[in-house]
Amino acid sequence: MEANWDDLRLFLAVAREHSLSGAGKLLRLDPATLGRRMQRLETALQLTLFAKSPQGYALTDAGQSLLVRAEKAERAMRAAVADQPVASDGLSGQVRIGAPDGCANYLLPQVCAAISDQNPDLDLQIVALPRVFNLSRREADMAIAVSAPTAGRLVVQKITDYRLHLAASDAYLAAREHIARVQDLRQHRVVGYIPDMIFDQELDYLSDLGVNRVPLASNSVSVQINWIRQGGGVGIAHDFSLPAVPGVLRILTDQISLTRAFYLIRHADDQRNPRLSHLAQALTAGLRAEVVRLEALA
Template identity: 85%
Template sequence: MDANWDDLRLFLAVAREQSLSGAGKLLRLDPATLGRRMQRLEAALQATLFVKSPQGYALTDAGQSLLARAEAVERAMRSAVADLPAATAGLSGQIRIGAPDGCANYLLPQVCAAISDQNPDLDVQIVALPRVFNLSRREADMAVAVSAPTAGRLVVQKITDYKLHLVASEAYLAAHPPIDDMQDLQRHRVVGYIPDMIFDRELDYLSDLGLARVPLASNSVSVQINWIRQGGGIGIAHDFSVPAMPGVRRILTDKIGLTRSFYLIRHADDQRNPRLSRFAQALTAGLRAEVLRLEALA
């Protein structure tokens, strides 16, 4: 879909004021322009968000659902913006982050760019690897992981939950039999991880769905997503990656949904390092806000 935070910001104003004129005054926007933006948002979401009448704009059920998610994004973004300057002001030197490639491709670049904007002397390195990082060997200063390690002198902090769903390209769906329930999945080509290269049980999504055969498999999330975008088949994707996949949509959302978590892993000795602690604080706040923002757009 083609929606962004600016669309959601305008939507919030219209929903709260229940009129284009009232929202236009707050936003200093012409009501006609605002009306066109709401039409564009409805088209992007393929949903009717408002019931229009002489009395104003009333939210539909779809609008109420979007309102709750948009308000959560708004709160998270305000919190992140408020936290980042105090947490990161004056950081310098090099910080290396290890992460699985889903997080490394779709979350860390924009979060770290925001931190770097406030700290021009800071060098951030993102190492995307489909395996667990060894902080004891100093492969990275900190790592994002999909499960909490139970051994080693490590400090573990839960960052946030995130959601995953089955996705497919519009082109694939148009060219293949319909997918209305779980049984239909057996007739479709599946994209996923190479089974014997899954480095964390939390990534074994397809087993949870009873799909044993993976005709198109890679240890890279990016390769899987490109296969799906090109119409190769159906697969599991993070909701936060869906806005970056034009022409791809979630399927069977009322029947299949997975929830996983990201954890920030640091070496225990680094707790006494104020520079790394300030960066970790900013990184955690930024990741939470970005997951909420992107999931609201999925």
């Protein structure tokens, strides 16, 4: 008996995530239900596809063989979708976008809302996680990153540069010693990333400033910004985030000014997909315009 595409789609998720819980999150499917589906698939094929253990689901030789066939079927399905023309009345369907939480919180909501206004049949999902997304495992249809990957079958497009500066709340600055030089930061409480949870070297801002201790640390940009807003301390902030937090000011702008970039990353197999290509164009244009608009207000 041959497996149908829906069976293979679920199998691919479990094979790539090595667990029912991880695959269930991607598929929005209960792990118990997913486990029953995998058991049914094994019964139908009369094969043992997974070696199950407390550490997860590892592929057997039969599972590895099915994985090759399933990925071939996946490529065929994506190619079939890619051959369908984009409807003249707009984009439709569901697209999941992965992004670091700074971009996801302060840029993507308004950009995606504008795209949604023009495409009412399009369902957009933003996955905001402080880590690198794995498009090969289909965690998202496209992802935004702060550095360009150099490995994998990926298409990488630079979206735009953005700027960051040291920032603090006006209440914090009024209550503390004046900050005139970078060296003065040693006398102040610093807000930043948890050092061992920095997932991209482009985000390791504070080490370049000689800051070795971070009393208030989080892996989330939004938490850091809120700490700064509440007068918790001084930290590096995206210029585009500052209009959302009145009372937070840039400081030492003549001494500290950082520039980073956002990149749009897509799987190479999606290059021929007109729906995703049209969305990528709209997303890139929208993000570029929004960064310019917000940085002018900072």
